Amino acid sequence: MTLDREPLWVLGGGGHGKVVLSLLRLLDRPVAGILDDDDSLWGTSLLGMPVDGPLGRLAGLDSPLALIAIGNNAIRKKIVCQFPLVRWFSAVHPRAFVDPSAEIGPGAVVFAGAIVQAEARIGAHVIVNTGATVDHDCRIGDFAHLCPGVHLAGEVQVGEGCLLGTGTSVIPGRSIGSQTVVGAGAAVVTDLPEAVTAVGVPARVRRDAFRRERTARDFLSAGDCPA
């Protein structure tokens, strides 16, 4: 079987899994099955395809091909640590534009309407969600999630495991530290440190009462494994 016809496993049976499955169908990629550790999803279906069972099923397979379809950055990292023998598929939607000089890491997904410009580097297991734009020379660290409609100007650096909420804009050359969360609609005009939550226009760090602060701790506790 040629590599481009090898069936792959979709890991995640929720809403993000649904858009990943839709994308794989548009690419005409055969899907071996959908796995999720949430037993309430077993027996349900995504776009008519059943959610088969837990991720543990991968352990019995000989270096399977898979794609993680879960939006939570820490969970994606945990899964990569848990299954070192899996080969990770990356996918670009046929209606996205990725410049030929850009790099897309293993396990990364670029969704419909997204644009990745010249010499940008997208790390492993990154999500470039619907309509997000990543301009020239940006560096996106492993396991980051650029939510729908994020706009990064040129030479922006986004650290490992960051979540940039829907509609975040970042001006040229700014740097966002690892595991930082930026709230939806923010405008990042200064560098942001690591493991903080920043919101607003202009984006300011808020250290009070954010439940998502736990995201950084979850991410660090997910382990240290090569992406």
Ligand SMILES: CC(=O)SCCNC(=O)CCNC(=O)[C@H](O)C(C)(C)COP(=O)(O)OP(=O)(O)OC[C@H]1O[C@@H](n2cnc3c(N)ncnc32)[C@H](O)[C@@H]1OP(=O)(O)O
């Ligand atoms: C296809 C898809 O769906 S992909 C997923 C897309 N997901 C996103 O874009 C999520 C983005 N998430 C956010 O913006 C969240 O609001 C977060 C992460 C910034 C904060 O979440 P939480 O920790 O749960 O914060 P919580 O809702 O408790 O709000 C805490 C305070 O911050 C304020 N706040 C929350 N989000 C924002 C924001 N984006 N901008 C400005 N203020 C905000 C709240 O109003 C509240 O203020 P108050 O204390 O003065 O009342």
